[in-house]
Structure formats: structure tokens, C-alpha cells
């Protein structure tokens with residue numbers, strides 16, 4: 001295995017109000033590979049992304065970039081350079097793009113800032129090349145504005161913009177959860193192809209563990225700020241060891257009280273709470289009231 005590009009060691013975050021968002025998290029991102037960070041709302045995924053992009057400072061633990069401790073990185077120039085090499089792709093591509101600017105402008109601007117080797121014609125050619133790389137048709141889209149694009153096209157433009165500065169790491173926070181179900185897989189396919197082709201280390205943040213299989217070689221499951229299970233994605237999905245991973249895989253909608261916990265029916269949210277206290281004896285009695293353990297559902 002290669003040396004990690006980005007690594008965390010016992011990364012922890014306690015907010016001033018006492019909320020413990022992350023607790024001793026160890027993650028490693030490698031060139032050309034993806035790590036899926038999976039967990040439900042509130043598990044600490046966004047906090048982790050903010051710490052990795054230096055939008056927040058951890059309470060304790062370390063962040064290493066190419067082996068160098070950058071936890072205390074400060075100074076405008078250092079931070080700007082770090083944010084160039086570690087790019088974010090956000091959940092909402094509409095909010096991430098400026099409604100007043102064309103697609104061409106969104107891509108030419110980072111090139112003007114970070115690629116002094118390119119003249120005007122060189123930038124124009126690079127803008128086209130970036131659009132082609134994210135599987136968009138440059139001729140028809142160059143002069144369009146964000147509101148004239150579909151959600152999937154907008155997310156591809158966001159991705160092209162991240163690529164424009166030649167990053168070593170991309171942190172994609174729920175990049176497809178606001179997109180139409182029918183196009184999610186093709187966007188994930190593009191992400192997975194690009195990270196391999198351009199040797200980018202990708203952190204794919206998602207609440208949907210099933211999608212990790214399409215993107216990420218490794219998966220880490222985050223529960224209440226702790227990594228409760230991690231390893232090769234296929235092993236985590238096909239042979240989950242932690243009850244929380246099984247619960248995520250069971251994909252039970254949070255309707256009614258589908259879990260039987262020792263005789264009383266409880267909701268999915270209560271089932272998650274119970275799991276934080278220990279595995280216990282959870283039985284899924286969802287639609288049809290056919291009693292099935294979470295393990296049986298995973299096996300089905």
C-alpha cells in the first residue's frame with residue numbers, strides 16, 4: 001500500500017457546548033483510492049470534513065498531509081495552498097455554484113489563479129478538457145448558467161472545478177444525495193474513474209452504505225463520532241461485524257415501530273439509541289410483522 005496522502009490520528013472534536021462530535025478517529029486516504037465514510041445524520045461526517053479542510057480545529061488528535069503534521073496549520077498562504085490540494089465537493093451543487101456566472105467562468109477562474117503557466121487560449125482549452133473529463137459536452141454547456149443545467153450537470157461542473165486546481169485529495173460530502181436516483185450511479189462512476197485516472201485520494205461521505213460499493217475500496221462506519229467498523233468495502237458490506245453496520249444495511253425505513261427490543265416495539269431511532277448502549281437483542285418486525293433479526297435481513 002502507498003503512503004497515505006491524508007491521515008488522521010485519534011482525531012477528536014468536542015464543541016464548546018459539550019457536543020462530542022468525533023472521538024479518536026483514525027482514517028487514511030491513499031492516492032488513486034477512495035475511502036467511504038458512512039453514517040447517519042449526526043454521526044460526525046460533516047465535522048470530519050470540516051476538520052480535514054481546516055474549517056474547524058480539532059480538540060485533540062493530529063492531521064497529517066503527506067506525512068507532515070498540519071493540525072496547527074495557520075497563515076493565509078499556507079491555508080490557501082492546503083485548500084487547493086484538498087478540495088471539497090458539496091451535497092448541493094446549486095448552492096456551490098454562482099448563479100451569475102457561466103460554466104466557463106466557474107472553471108476559468110481557478111485556472112487563472114492556480115495555473116499561471118496557461119495563457120488565455122491555454123485556459124480555454126483546459127476548460128474544455130475538464131468538461132470532457134466529467135463527461136459533459138463543452139460546446140453546448142460552456143456559456144450556460146447554473147439554472148440552465150440539470151442537477152447532475154451542475155454536480156459535474158462542481159467536480160470539474162475541483163479538478164481544475166489539480167488536487168491531491170477530494171472530499172465529497174454526500175455528492176449524489178440531492179440528485180435524481182436515476183443519475184446517481186453515473187455520477188459515482190465518474191468520481192470513481194477520475195480518482196483512479198488522476199491518482200486522487202477520495203473521501204466519499206455518505207449516509208447510504210450501499211453506494212460505497214460503487215466508489216470506495218475501503219469503508220469506515222461512523223457511529224456517534226466513533227469508527228465502529230472499517231476495512232475493505234466488500235468485507236464491510238458482505239460481512240458486517242458491528243450491529244450498527246447491520247442496521248445501516250437493513251435499510252429499514254423509520255416508519256412506525258419496526259423493532260422489537262425484548263418485548264417492546266420501538267422505532268428505528270430508538271433502535272439506534274439502544275445500539276449505542278450495546279448490541280442487545282434487536283428483532284426487526286417491519287411490514288407484514290414477519291419477525292426477522294437484523295442478521296436475517298442482512299442475509300436475505
Ligand SMILES: Nc1ncnc2c1ncn2[C@@H]1O[C@H](COP(=O)(O)OP(=O)(O)OP(=O)(O)O)[C@@H](O)[C@H]1O
Pocket residue numbers: 015016017019020021039040041042043044045046047048
Ligand atoms: N457547531 C456545532 N456546535 C455544536 N454541536 C455541533 C456543531 N456542529 C455539529 N454538532 C454536533 O456534532 C454531532 C455531529 O454532527 P455532524 O454534522 O458532523 O454529523 P453528520 O454525520 O455530518 O450529520 P448530517 O448528515 O446531518 O450533516 C451532532 O451531534 C451535531 O449536533
